[in-house]
Amino acid sequence: MARIKIDTARRLGTIDRNIYGGFIEHLGRCIYGGIYEEGSPLSDEHGFRKDVMEAVKGLHHPILRWPGGNFVSGYRWTDGIGPVEQRPARLELAWHSVENNHFGTDEFMRYCEVMNIEPYICVNMGTGTMDEARDWVEYCNGTGDTYWANLRRQNGHPEPYNVKYWGLGNEMYGQWQIGHLSAEDYVKKAREFAKVMKWTDPSIKLVGCGQNGWNDWDQTVIDGLAPLMDYYSLHLYTGSDDYYSNVLAPALVDFALETCQATIERARFNQKIDHPIHIAYDEWNVWFRQRSAESALEERYDLADALAVSSYLNSFVRHSDTVKMANLAQMVNVIAPIFTSKEGLFLQTIYHPLRIYAEQMQEVALDAYVDCKQLTLTQDQERSRWPQSIASLGPFNVLDVSVTSDQEGHELAIAVVNRDQEEDHSTTIQFADPISISQGRLYQVNATDPNTSNSFEQPDAVTVQERQLELANGALTYTFPAHSLTVLRLH
Numbered sequence: 485m486a487r488i489k490i491d492t493a494r495r496l497g498t499i500d501r502n503i504y505g506g507f508i509e510h511l512g513r514c515i516y517g518g519i520y521e522e523g524s525p526l527s528d529e530h531g532f533r534k535d536v537m538e539a540v541k542g543l544h545h546p547i548l549r550w551p552g553g554n555f556v557s558g559y560r561w562t563d564g565i566g567p568v569e570q571r572p573a574r575l576e577l578a579w580h581s582v583e584n585n586h587f588g589t590d591e592f593m594r595y596c597e598v599m600n601i602e603p604y605i606c607v608n609m610g611t612g613t614m615d616e617a618r619d620w621v622e623y624c625n626g627t628g629d630t631y632w633a634n635l636r637r638q639n640g641h642p643e644p645y646n647v648k649y650w651g652l653g654n655e656m657y658g659q660w661q662i663g664h665l666s667a668e669d670y671v672k673k674a675r676e677f678a679k680v681m682k683w684t685d686p687s688i689k690l691v692g693c694g695q696n697g698w699n700d701w702d703q704t705v706i707d708g709l710a711p712l713m714d715y716y717s718l719h720l721y722t723g724s725d726d727y728y729s730n731v732l733a734p735a736l737v738d739f740a741l742e743t744c745q746a747t748i749e750r751a752r753f754n755q756k757i758d759h760p761i762h763i764a765y766d767e768w769n770v771w772f773r774q775r776s777a778e779s780a781l782e783e784r785y786d787l788a789d790a791l792a793v794s795s796y797l798n799s800f801v802r803h804s805d806t807v808k809m810a811n812l813a814q815m816v817n818v819i820a821p822i823f824t825s826k827e828g829l830f831l832q833t834i835y836h837p838l839r840i841y842a843e844q845m846q847e848v849a850l851d852a853y854v855d856c857k858q859l860t861l862t863q864d865q866e867r868s869r870w871p872q873s874i875a876s877l878g879p880f881n882v883l884d885v886s887v888t889s890d891q892e893g894h895e896l897a898i899a900v901v902n903r904d905q906e907e908d909h910s911t912t913i914q915f916a917d918p919i920s921i922s923q924g925r926l927y928q929v930n931a932t933d934p935n936t937s938n939s940f941e942q943p944d945a946v947t948v949q950e951r952q953l954e955l956a957n958g959a960l961t962y963t964f965p966a967h968s969l970t971v972l973r974l975h
């Protein structure tokens with residue numbers, strides 16, 4: 485019998501809802517043919533797909549990163565403003581396509597406004613200049629009688645957009661990135677970008693460009709940029725055809741967050757920095773099948789992937805004191821929970837945990853004690869399309885758990901991923917102190933086979949089962965089925 489013991493006094497931190505953030509990039513059918521489809525009977529007067537907007541609402545993204553991704557490192561943001569018919573079509577080198585620039589800054593802002601989402605812009609540190617970056621801040625946030633603020637007004641937006649979050653480049657460490665840099669060169673360049681952007685609007689929050697959290701790049705960039713940044717970004721993609729390599733891989737998130745936060749705290753201590761530097765996991769997901777530009781990254785997800793996504797979310801909850809933003813990459817069609825055609829859409833398997841966590845998990849993360857079967861994965865067994873290895877991080881709890889409560893400790897939400905491919909696990913849930921819980925509701929994502937996927941033909945092959953729970957004497961025993969996510973909501 486497994487055991488989860490909960491003490492509502494053992495608080496890990498307050499969850500920042502920005503961990504449920506999203507990301508859209510000018511890539512394949514994410515924007516064009518995804519959220520934005522001009523002339524489609526499914527679109528509104530702005531060209532926004534209404535069915536997609538409905539589905540996006542269910543993800544409850546509080547924040548949306550844009551415009552890339554690799555795309556941003558060749559993006560001239562000024563191409564995307566003003567009368568649409570006058571905007572230039574450009575050869576786009578990150579994904580080898582043509583960018584027509586019909587969706588630009590004002591369209592992005594309108595989308596955020598309509599969806600009540602906070603915008604987060606990543607600037608071009610590949611081909612882009614300091615001037616372009618500061619001009620972009622001025623265009624979005626300027627209030628004075630200045631050229632860029634006036635141009636925004638002329639384009640129909642008298643009020644500033646007040647974009648608070650700004651990223652200092654995307655994956656500048658990678659050979660694949662236009663204008664890629666060494667860590668030392670990135671620090672030099674990013675310091676100057678940071679300076680002029682903050683001087684343009686001192687209220688903005690800057691996100692430094694991190695790698696995976698455990699790399700030499702991270703050490704150098706954190707040391708070099710600590711005084712100027714408010715967030716440090718991490719990216720992580722995992723995934724495998726091998727069930728255990730796939731569902732256990734998010735253990736890397738715990739490792740990255742702990743390693744990276746230690747590096748941040750070391751820099752803050754040595755440099756006597758008062759302001760906090762939080763982690764923004766501003767790209768994360770399962771992604772291993774559709775890796776080429778030709779595939780447009782149209783990954784189709786199965787139940788095992790949904791379990792991995794659930795474990796990512798568990799890690800964010802468990803590290804809610806350090807990770808204050810996370811952006812699922814991406815939102816529609818491109819490695820995404822929502823998949824469209826010209827006629828409609830279906831929700832991929834990974835949509836369901838994203839929705840359940842955003843809707844059911846509470847404000848405060850608790851430090852739960854978990855006693856259960858252990859899983860091991862050897863280097864020989866591990867299979868991954870990504871270079872990083874997780875085998876050395878084991879053994880792993882078969883039940884991956886995160887627990888949250890409301891501020892008063894009256895309402896609880898317990899998320900349990902049973903990663904066992906074959907066995908159910910009967911589990912007692914105990915409380916350190918007597919707690920008055922009389923009602924429960926259960927949300928579960930499961931299917932007979934972890935390879936089950938949704939599709940236009942079978943949109944509900946993997947969906948959410950929801951029901952009331954009977955509780956006796958404030959104690960609870962529940963059998964978590966093999967390869968499932970269960971969220972128990974108790975009050």
Ligand code: AHR
Nearest residue numbers: 509553554555654655813
């Ligand atoms: O999200 C897909 C791509 O993955 C992004 O463009 C890039 O930042 C990362 O390598």
